[in-house]
Amino acid sequence: MSKRPPELAVEGLTKVFPGTRALDDLSMSVEPGEVHAVLGENGAGKTTLLMILSGVYAPDSGRVLVRGEEVSFARAQDAQAAGIGTVFQEFSLVGRLTVAENVFASHLPTRWLGVLDRRRMAREARELLRTLGSELRPDRSVASLDVGERQLVEIAKALSLRASVLLLDEPTSALSAEEAATLFEVLRRLREQGIAIVFVSHRLAEVFEIADRITVLRDGRLVDTRRRDEITPDDAVRLMVGRELSVLYPGRTEETGPARLEVRGLRSGPVGPVDLVVHAGEIVGVAGLRGSGRSRLVRAIVGAERRDAGEILVDGSAVRIDRPWQAVGRGIAFVPAGRMEEALFPRMSLARNLVSTCLGLVTRLGIVRAAAERRLAERLVRRLGVRARDVEQLVQTLSGGNQQKAVLAKWLALEPRVLVVDEPTQGIDVGAKAEIHAILRELAEGGLAVLMISSELPELLGMCDRVLVMANGRVRGALRAEEATEEQVLALAAGTAGEEAA
């Protein structure tokens, strides 16, 4: 190792918010040409760290050093000027503008009188994208790009001010496995160019694929920094959680009951025809790349998308489901992928959220009884271990994992027969993940049929009894999850393998 100072270092960084020490005396460093992953549960301080490094928050104490020189940022632009580019979890692109205009949004090149120099902008954008290994045309509108391409434009934008440090917050959370692989190619390329990369992610598998060093945070403190070959994923989980995590995936079922949910010849837009069966006690996974139609399929089953043809049977009898309320009436519960967008009422209390599906249970003569509402909410909170101050807490102030538990909890009082879950553990920390997994298995053991979508293959293979693999709107194969490998699933999903049955 040279005596050169690290590209980016922090020393004794502390940031206090009312009620919590978000960061507590944190020191770490990132070398040029290194991918440094930061792991930790929600609330461990990862986001606060990124916010300080990108100039959004000022630290209460401690120093930030770029190439050995102390810097302080009053605004986000100062961090960019110091060579630190950031890609936040939420996309920051403007859909109606072109790729080039987005890349140079903060410092558009101009000629005299402030006239835009489009030619120079396009040329520089193209060069920048080439260094990322992309041939994306700079004059395309961002609205026409897919999610993976947008992520690339975000990175180009972050690097557009000659950044030597790139901060990435959960960069793969919106990407399919394929798009994530492309992103990692780009990161490797940047690493070769000597860029220092800070990579924040919940997904252990990808952290171990791409990172050179791994830093684990817990409760705002540094737990440890290790080289990748000095730590196993299990160690990482232990360090993050601070206790033995019993199991990330619970056991599987030995035997299943009768068919609970049956779908015959279902078509919805480009999806179908699809047949599938989920038995009582069984967890069936649906795998597929983005655009394979897996979300559309389950949404058509629960009446959230138009169904063009096909039959749905619950416990052997055909049911009519054209609208979500009909599915609810038949005992089909649906947990959609976007917690805040489609499942929760953010400005309402936890109690109000929990009774939203089952008002009838707390109503007498048309009047909602406040005491019964509270009792039911408290029962559900206890049953799923939702951690909240009390049931009057606003649901938007809960952590992601607890919000997700609330989404599951709101269906339980109805005692559904079928549970359809789309990305049930997206963006939540590993401890909450394990809890959600255990809940799903427990529900299945109670006789529910569970149909589950996940972008994370290890999760699907670890959780499910069977996995259906979709591509181009059709089910291309069914695998027994216990024996299946990720390669088998990917081959089916990419359409390179023939049909298989299990």
Add this chain to the structure above:
Amino acid sequence: MTEAVRRLAAFRELVLIMIIVVSGIVMSQLSEFFFTEGNLRSVVIGMVPGAIIAIGMAVLLASGGFDLSVAAVMALCGTICAYLLSEGAPIPLAIVGALLLGALVGSGNGVLVTFLRVNPLVATLGTLLVARGLALVITEGYNISNLPPSFVQLGQEGPLDLPWMVWIMLGLVLLADLALRHTRFLRQVYYMGGNERAARLSGIRVDALRVFTYVFSGTLAGLAGVLLAARLNTAVPTAGQNLELTVIAAAVLGGASLTGGEGTVLGAALGIAFLALLSNALTLLHVSIFWQIVTTGIVLIAAVSLDMLLRRRQA
């Protein structure tokens, strides 16, 4: 101290009541006419149409909806009621006819917004023009007067020297407020306004509920038209110009939000009461009607800005 202020601000109705009481006390010092029976009586009677329309608006705003057509529907229904009466229709029939017309216009709004996905602002602006235009077409621009005495009673006589329309308003405000707070059916309105997609996926019949909220609002606007005609012994096709904006302002003062999921009937009605009082006070202080409009605007902006500030500190 700040905690107490926040709690108080959270209970919007109480704050409004306090403001109304305080401004009442101040006014009684400034003008000897203010605290007289005749003045207060005319304030209360004057606010009836607005308060009845505000009931429907509170429910609509809570659901994430919006209705600009209410004042025009009020004028149209009052006109139709008077027209039916002048043609010799029995009083109950004329009233029911006017209410049904209000419901019909409301269902038109509901269908446009729910199934054709027309923006509520545009849809109800369209029905505003249609309703106002029809009222003028039917009357050829003239007022319809000399209504049957037993109809006019509704707006002029009643127990405790207050006309029936005041008692109808009080009863409806109370009932609707309790219903919106406590009934299962109307609780769904808050879910729809809080997050329509989540409400739909939670099994709430969002489309039917949305149409209902517009029908409800239209029917109440029809009732306001009937009562106003009774009060004036005349149906005025141009009645209630800009009343829709006053009602929306009042609902927002009372805690409603244009993004939905919030607000109460009582809050909206108190908002109307406050604006009526304000306008009365300015009249008694010989402020011109033009300045009154300016003042109403300033009060609305100040109240909502203060509310946003308090909420941001809370968050």
